[in-house]
Structures are given as structure tokens and as C-alpha cells.
Amino acid sequence: MSASEEAQLDNFSSIFSLEGKVAVVTGGSRGLGLHTASGFLESGCSKVYITSRKPSSCEAAVAALNALPNKPPHATAIAVPADNSNLDELDRLVAAVSQTTDHVDILFANAGASWGERFDTYPADKFSKVMDLNVKSVFYTVQKFTPLLTARPTRDDPSRVIVTGSIAGLILGPLGANAGFSYSASKAAVMHLVRNLAVELGPRHVLCNAVAPGFFPSKLANGLIKVQGGLKHLEEKSPNRRLGRKEDIAGLVVFLASRAGGHMNGAVIPIDGGSHLMGRL
Template identity: 30%
Template sequence: MRFKDQVVIVTGAAYGIGRATALAFAKEGAILVVTDYNQKKLAETVELAKALGATIRSYVFDIRDEAKIDAMVADAMDAFGKIDVLVNNAGVGQFNPFPTTSPDEWDTIMGINGRAMYLMCRAVVPHMLDVDKGAIVNITSIMGEFAGIAQSIYNASKGAAKMLTQGIAKDLGSTGVRCNAVAPGMIQTGLTENMFADATQKAWFEERIPMGRVGRPEDIANAVLFLASEDASYITGATLKVDGGMTCAMN
């Protein structure tokens, strides 16, 4: 019960990595505040967390909505009086070669993967600073470290998320608030289900992953919990790649 009675916010908790992360915190005794714009799937996450005995509140809105972010954080503070952990997970992918991208696509991807992450941190950090304690874990991507095929805007958004993490860590370094990132490799979720439905494509990736398999959402959740925990008390500004070794060597 590493997170007993700690208040944990998870964005994008309806599905994939966000749901697995919320449930992993639930198993460790956390009080959960979850959000997503997929009402039906978020309700499933809530039921699964309750079955694990968790206290949980859910908020359905588009993570780009600044007023709704502020209202959720204010409501969580009213209800529980503190926020111990923030996991910025909500994100969208891109499979579009650069020549056919558009400024609208830039605004959408950067708005969700970049600006909304900033807005969430901006809303939560003052409450963490008030008690000089807190941990933020941002979900970036190995695509924030290396360029992928047809992912130029996604690359930019995840690079921005990584450097936002480092900038926050630098500015808050002398406080009790830490900020780190987890950079997943190829994980089986809603984001990748079309790609992995094609056995040839899945095999192509598996050949390039030293551990020989694509990741599970729980593989990422485990890393998030580590960085959010006291076991990581001397770690801030780090990006932990969780990719089965995919980026440790040239392929």
C-alpha cells in the first residue's frame, strides 16, 4: 500500500496506459481523481477501481478545457484537501507524413499532448508547493527522443512534454515537488490497436525490440508508480524510457 490515502490525479484514464495506471494506484491504496472525454470507458475504469476498494471521483471533459481543469482541481482540493500525485497521460497520436499535415493538426496534437499538460501542471503545482510535497509524472514517448515515420507533430509534442518536465524540475528543484517523465515504447493500447492488428507490422516491431514483445499498459504503470513513490525521492527531471530496450541500440 505505497500510496495509502494519497490523492492521485490521472488524466486520460478511460483506456490503455491511463486506466492501467489508475488501477495500479488503486491497488496501492490511493484516492483517485480521474478524467477523460470518453464517458463510457471512464465509467468502466471507475467501476474497476471501486472493485479494488478505491475512493474515486471522475470528471468527463476535453483535457484542453482550461476552465474545466481548474474546476476539477478545485473540486478535488475541496473534497480531499491535497493532491499528492499528478499523472499527465491523456494524449493523441499521429500517422500522417509531414507534407499532408495541417496547422489544425498541429493545434490539436500540441493542444492535447503539450498545452493541456502545461495547464494541468499549472493548476496543481501551487497546491503541491503549499505543502512542499508532490510528484508529477508526465507520459512522453520514445518519439520525444527519436523521430518516427509520419509523426513529425507528435515528435514535436512529446519533445515539448519532455522539456516541460525538465523545466518544471529545474524551477522546483529546491522544493519538495518532483517532476519526471515516462517515455513508453510500443505499447498495446487504443493508440496502437490498428497498427498491431496487422500481424506483419506487429512482427516488424517485435523484431526491433530486444525483449521480443510489445509492451503492456501495466509495464508503463509500474514505472509511473516508481517515479511517483518515495523510492524515487532523489529523482527529478528524469525521463525513464520503458521500451523493452527498443532504443538502446541502432536497429
């Protein structure tokens, strides 16, 4: 191969484009899910299904997404409320999505929960709730969407499953009065689950990866940010001297969903400014 041939890249100008893709975002009504749904639409997705437990939150998110000034005119966000922790609700979710599409290109499994309490009084029901939503429901969400994910992909244009993990599953999570034992355990488990799914579903042309966010100011994280010393304190502790921004998470997930991430499978990518290198939250 000549140097001129080696220098030429295939359609590189559109390598981050999601033109015409169909995406489902669980936990998509706020926070990281909503940020990423915006990224999907502005990157060209034709349909983005937003699901979370509260119908009113889904509708508000969809209204905001459909009013985005930078999304293509054909791009549409669609609300499908569902409780992902309930397997019957997952069946209903898949059935509802199937009414308006015969395939799904991207599944962003982002729904999750946490609970903070000291070791000696940590409640069994809360531990189970967090594990069920953060691990078991992710597995069954992927399982139940697999027929749609495998409806149209090819080796060179695979579907994507992207799961939200956490750096709390890579290093020690919060301890003390607001310890996150179940959250840390669940995120470690779900990120390892992704590695298993990558090998299982890769031959079916479905790539599976996980993102491991650090602190991103959000309704879910703001309480923990306060407990950990506040925004300014955590920014000063971070190697890059800031916390996560909306564009950071949206950009990473869009990368994994696009041709740019077409050879990523079974990866767990920290997105925390390097904070996990410091050893613990």
C-alpha cells in the same frame, strides 16, 4: 558509521507503498492511464481521480477500478470528466477535485493525442491540436494543480508530477504515409518541459519526471502497431523480444510516485525494452 548501521535501511519494506496518497490521472479512462490508476489503487492510494474527455468512459473506468479485488477497502476511484485541451475545463477540473480533497500528492499527466499523415498533406489544424493537448495542456494542468500539489509536501515527502512522453520524442518517429510529425515534436517538447518544471518546482517540494513508453498495445497504439508491421514483427525487432505490458507502465509510474523514486527529479525514463537503442520507430 559502523557496518551494521550502514546495512540498515529506513522502512525499506514499504518503500513502494503509496498508502494514503491522493492521485489525479489525466487520460485515465483507458490504456496507460487506466493501467497506472490500477497500480496507484493497489499500492495504497486512498483516492484516485480519473479524468478524460468522455463522461461515459470515465464512469466505466471508475466502476472497473472500484471493483478491483486487490485494492484496499478504503481506496476509491472518482470520475471527473474534463477536456484537458480547454483551459476553462482545467479550472473546472481543479475546482471539482478540490471539493473532496485539500491536496494532491501525485499528478500523472497522461492525456495525449496523435495524428498520422504524409508530409505533403499534413494538416495544420491537426498539428495544432496535437501540440496543444500534448504540450500546452500539460503545462497548464501542472500550473493549475500546483496549489494542491504544494499544500502538504515536505523535503522528505515531496509531491510528484509524472508526464507521459514517448520514445518518439527521443528518436525518429514514424514517417511515410502515417508520419507522426506533430506527435514526435510534441513528445520531445513535453519531456524537455519536464526538465524545466523539475528545476522550477523542486524547491517547492514537487518532483517532476517523465516516462517515455514505446509500443504498448492499446486503442491509441494498435493502429500504428498494425502499420509498423504488426505485433509479432515489432516483438521480434525489440531487443527483449516483446512489447510493453500493463504491469510495466504501472510499475514504473508507481516507482516514481513512491519513496523509491524520492530522489528522481527531471528524469526521462524510456520504457520500451531497449527499442530506442535501435535508432527509430
